[in-house]
Amino acid sequence: MAYLELDRVAKQFGAQTVVDDFSLSVGKGEFISFLGPSGCGKTTTLQMIAGFLDPSGGAIRLEGKDLTAIHPAKRGLGIVFQSYALFPHMTAAENVAFGLEMRNVPRNERAERVRAALAMVGLAGFEDRHPRRMSGGQQQRVALARALVIKPSVLLLDEPLSNLDAKLREEMQIELRQIQRTIGTTTILVTHDQNEAMSLSDRIVVMSQGKIEQIGTPQETYERPASAFVSQFLGKTNDFAGTIDRTATPAQLVAGSWSAPAPAGLSGPVTVSIRPERIGFGDAGLHAKIVTRIFQGNHWLFQCDSECGPAIVIRQNDGTAQPAEGESVRLTWHPQDMSMRARAGA
Amino acid sequence: MSMAAEERSARAPWALTAPALMLFVGVLLIPLAMTVMLSFHDWGQYKGIEPVFILKNWHEIATDPYYAEMFWRTFRIAILTTLLTALLGAPEAYILNRMDGRWKSFFLLVILGPLLISVVARTLGWALLFGGNNGLVNKLLMSAGVIRSPIPFMFTETGMVVALAHVMMPFMVLSVWAALQRLDPQIENAAMSLGAGPVTIIRRIIMPQIMPGVLSGAIIVFSLSASAFATPAIIGGRRLKVAATLAYDEFLNTLNWPLGAAVATLLLVALVLIVVGSNALIERRYAEVFR
Numbered sequence: 001m002a003y004l005e006l007d008r009v010a011k012q013f014g015a016q017t018v019v020d021d022f023s024l025s026v027g028k029g030e031f032i033s034f035l036g037p038s039g040c041g042k043t044t045t046l047q048m049i050a051g052f053l054d055p056s057g058g059a060i061r062l063e064g065k066d067l068t069a070i071h072p073a074k075r076g077l078g079i080v081f082q083s084y085a086l087f088p089h090m091t092a093a094e095n096v097a098f099g100l101e102m103r104n105v106p107r108n109e110r111a112e113r114v115r116a117a118l119a120m121v122g123l124a125g126f127e128d129r130h131p132r133r134m135s136g137g138q139q140q141r142v143a144l145a146r147a148l149v150i151k152p153s154v155l156l157l158d159e160p161l162s163n164l165d166a167k168l169r170e171e172m173q174i175e176l177r178q179i180q181r182t183i184g185t186t187t188i189l190v191t192h193d194q195n196e197a198m199s200l201s202d203r204i205v206v207m208s209q210g211k212i213e214q215i216g217t218p219q220e221t222y223e224r225p226a227s228a229f230v231s232q233f234l235g236k237t238n239d240f241a242g243t244i245d246r247t248a249t250p251a252q253l254v255a256g257s258w259s260a261p262a263p264a265g266l267s268g269p270v271t272v273s274i275r276p277e278r279i280g281f282g283d284a285g286l287h288a289k290i291v292t293r294i295f296q297g298n299h300w301l302f303q304c305d306s307e308c309g310p311a312i313v314i315r316q317n318d319g320t321a322q323p324a325e326g327e328s329v330r331l332t333w334h335p336q337d338m339s340m341r342a343r344a345g346a
Numbered sequence: 347m348s349m350a351a352e353e354r355s356a357r358a359p360w361a362l363t364a365p366a367l368m369l370f371v372g373v374l375l376i377p378l379a380m381t382v383m384l385s386f387h388d389w390g391q392y393k394g395i396e397p398v399f400i401l402k403n404w405h406e407i408a409t410d411p412y413y414a415e416m417f418w419r420t421f422r423i424a425i426l427t428t429l430l431t432a433l434l435g436a437p438e439a440y441i442l443n444r445m446d447g448r449w450k451s452f453f454l455l456v457i458l459g460p461l462l463i464s465v466v467a468r469t470l471g472w473a474l475l476f477g478g479n480n481g482l483v484n485k486l487l488m489s490a491g492v493i494r495s496p497i498p499f500m501f502t503e504t505g506m507v508v509a510l511a512h513v514m515m516p517f518m519v520l521s522v523w524a525a526l527q528r529l530d531p532q533i534e535n536a537a538m539s540l541g542a543g544p545v546t547i548i549r550r551i552i553m554p555q556i557m558p559g560v561l562s563g564a565i566i567v568f569s570l571s572a573s574a575f576a577t578p579a580i581i582g583g584r585r586l587k588v589a590a591t592l593a594y595d596e597f598l599n600t601l602n603w604p605l606g607a608a609v610a611t612l613l614l615v616a617l618v619l620i621v622v623g624s625n626a627l628i629e630r631r632y633a634e635v636f637r
Contacts, residue, residue, distance in 0.1 A: 073538045085536035089554040102541035
């Protein structure tokens with residue numbers, strides 16, 4: 001049963017359509033990511049849920065009630081902003097207490113809940129610090145505590161980790177996931193970082209130019225991208241031009257010198273997408289030459305020049321000998337590891 | 347590095363700032379010191395200025411209640427002007443900051459407009475509108491039967507405060523505006539998402555953050571109003587003197603330069619003390635916002 005429901009939501013600024021026909025139902029306790037490049041409409045969608053923008057069309061419902069009819073101050077959502085938007089003239093504790101004050105929570109209970117919220121984000125003992133005397137990561141935690149202490153029905157995170165350095169970001173990702181699991185708040189994360197979306201979410205909504213490209217679990221969107229955009233945006237991928245020949249028996253899928261029995265469905269020119277880590281070196285398959293070989297510790301990265309254009313191959317560093325630069329190889333993969341879509345033209 | 351080069355690089359900052367420093371010393375420090383010295387000289391109707399060291403002028407200022415009244419009026423007018431500009435200027439800056447790009451630049455120009463016109467012209471404008479029976483506004487209101495006698499404006503403290511506030515408004519608006527620029531653009535949304543209404547947002551979130559801007563604007567307006575000359579001279583004239591016009595009269599009409607110098611020095615010292623003192627207080631109080 002849908003807890004938060006977006007039904008054909010749209011947003012236009014003048015003649016420009018920023019979000020178009022956005023439908024999504026979010027289950028209670030689910031962690032959803034809106035993933036896409038900047039300008040894809042993900043933040044606009046989040047702001048419509050938050051109430052800072054009114055949708056031009058469609059409906060947003062929370063537990064069946066129309067959310068757009070409720071003033072943003074009364075929606076009871078917790079929001080963490082990209083810039084954190086902490087109140088610089090208040091201490092960490094005062095920042096966290098603000099939402100409780102607005103709800104007229106009695107002083108004693110307020111103090112207790114503030115203390116607990118700050119402890120939960122690992123900031124016990126920082127109650128009297130002002131935000132400007134805290135590091136980026138600490139400010140981030142205060143912002144999270146401030147959003148969570150009001151026990152929001154939905155937690156909205158607007159690129160919350162993008163201002164942190166790589167190492168801290170990874171730590172915060174793990175922590176964010178643990179906190180969300182523990183308290184079970186329904187969460188929507190807006191991000192342009194595919195790793196962040198994949199490591200945190202139950203489901204990812206991949207967006208491009210105001211439209212939903214795909215909704216699915218991280219595995220689904222990665223393994224079975226619904227469009228060229230999704231496969232390109234989520235990790236590295238190889239696209240090869242291929243053809244399905246239904247005149248042969250059995251029908252054949254051919255890409256350069258690589259071929260396999262064709263699956264049912266498509267016919268004619270197709271694009272074959274295959275992740276670099278699913279390609280192996282074999283005795284048969286696509287002819288290719290290794291252009292560069294890069295050692296990256298736990299894996300090797302090969303850039304190859306194949307008969308179907310440039311290709312990337314990633315091999316685990318499992319101790320076996322790897323081909324050298326300039327060497328001729330054959331690229332091969334299992335048909336079930338690739339995804340396929342019709343190719344226009346040709 | 348050789349000794350000569352070291353010496354040269356040590357002297358370079360002095361050499362480079364020398365022209366400006368000489369100008370500063372020549373046109374500010376020396377005349378200032380001479381004014382202070384002048385305030386200790388003697389003066390008589392027939393003997394003129396006598397370069398001796400006496401406390402006569404200072405004693406006169408300290409004991410004659412005329413001067414106390416004058417300084418009290420000066421600071422009362424400056425304080426009221428400051429309050430008026432803060433009460434009108436802060437909301438003005440806030441509204442300006444929320445406007446769309448094109449309107450914002452248009453109204454910014456409107457607000458800064460007064461700075462482009464001479465203080466004398468602006469003050470005379472007020473005199474034309476409200477000056478006695480012939481003032482435009484007074485005439486209109488009287489012929490419409492709204493008022494029976496003209497609104498007293500000329501030679502009143504109210505008139506002086508209104509005219510000064512008009513002159514000083516851009517300084518307050520710009521100062522508050524600068525503080526508003528430093529606000530996180532999402533801060534109001536953050537407060538709103540936590541359940542705060544518009545009044546609470548302004549009172550609890552916006553006000554405390556722009557307070558340093560209001561206060562630094564207040565310092566500028568206060569010191570400029572307390573030492574203003576043109577506006578009090580036109581609105582107040584001889585009938586309603588303030589410290590600046592008093593010093594002017596002592597210099598140019600009574601020709602009692604030493605007494606005028608004492609008044610000017612006292613005004614300067616009082617202003618410096620007030621400005622430096624309140625600045626220190628503000629910086630301590632709002633340390634967290636200034637960081």
